[in-house]
Amino acid sequence: MSQGRNTNPVSSQSSRLFNELQGEATTVAKEAGSAFLSLAWLWPIRGLVFAIIHPQVILSVQGALVKSLGSSAILFAVLAFFTYLPQAALLSVVTGFLGPVLAILLLGAESIFLLTFLAKPLLLEPALQHVFDSTLISRGQLQLVKDGKTKFASVTDRTGALFRPLQALSRNGVATYLLTLPLNIIPVLGTISFVCINGHRAGPGWHARYFQLKGFDSHRRLEFVKTHQAEYTAFGVGALVLSFVPIIGLLFTxxxxxxxxxxxxxxxxxxxxxxxxxxGNETAKTK
Incomplete structure (x- = not known):
């Protein structure tokens, strides 16, 4: 009884997070082959190509885009000024001549992490939702967007806790991100592990708006993600790699x-x- 009362909640939480992290790492390792062969990691590249060919999709939110890129450049400059040299020196001790390069990549990871909290609530979410809907409409899915906005608005509002594009940096995601960030000190393998673990967690978040438009409740959403987990891991990894590009990483969001x-x-x-x-319609009919 007394031992139960004296249990440190912080220690218990840390232990749970480490166990989750270990479980995620095991899952990622098992599904790595399937994720690669799914070719879902190509979708972020296709998105980049589509945006270049159809710039109006991105330019329709140019105000948010300019503000986001400006914030990204300023934050990266501040981080570089105060932290680049110490990080480059530390990484050079561990990795040798790769240290300065890895330090730049680490700065990209740190800046996107901080920008999530600074820009997400005011700039990113409304703009990303608009971009998602506009892209769907351009690909012939006007009815999906219209139905989602009318039929399922009240349903998705009730479910709460929807996946979001940057869900990897939710409360548990933040802990995972911070716990895995030091992996970048390990040359190549450590960075790959960092990207894969966080990509696995972030992947489903990129379809937040899709789940919302389809009217998925939390159970149906999780079921769908489980069925396509390898693809979501592949997409999350591809998206995360692009987002780490210094300064313009937020553009790739x-x-x-x-x-x-x-x-x-x-x-x-x-x-x-x-x-x-x-x-989605089948789900709606069963309600």
Whole structure:
């Protein structure tokens, strides 16, 4: 009894997080082959290409984009001024001549981490939602967007805790991100592990708007993610790698959103070819 009362909640929480992290690392290792072969990591690249060919999709939120890039440049400059040399020196001791290069990549990871909290609530979420919807419409999914905004608005509002594009940096995601950040000290393998673990966690968040438009409740959403977990891991890894590019990494958050919407449109198109009502409509009818 007394031992139960004296249990340190912080220690218990830390132990739980480490166990979760170990479990995620094991899962990522097991599904690495399937994730790579799924080719879902190409969707962020396709999103970038689509945005270049159809710049109006991104330029429709140019105000938020300019503010985000400005904030990114300022924050990166501040971090570089105060932390680059110490980090480069530390990494040079461990990795040798790769230290200065890895320090730049680490600065990119740190800046995107901080910008999530500074820019996300005011700039990113509304703009990314608009980009996602615009991309879907451009790919012939106007009805999905219209139905999602009318039929399922109240349903998604009730479910709460929806996946979001930058969900990896939610409360538990922050802990995972910070715990895995030192992995970058290990040359190559450590950085790969860092990207894979955080990409695995972040992947489903890029379809937050898709789940919302489909009217998925939390159970149906988790079921769908479980069925496509390898693909979401691959997408999350591809998206995370692009977002770490110094200064312009935040720009890729927008093109990654385009890629996620293109993937969602592809899922919808394939479900229509196969025939029958879409899985979202089936879910709605059972309510």
């Amino acid at each position: 927008f093109t990654n959103t385009v890629g996620a919407a293109l993937w969602a449109a592809d899922i919808e198109a394939k479900s229509n070819i196969i025939g029958g009502p879409s899985v």
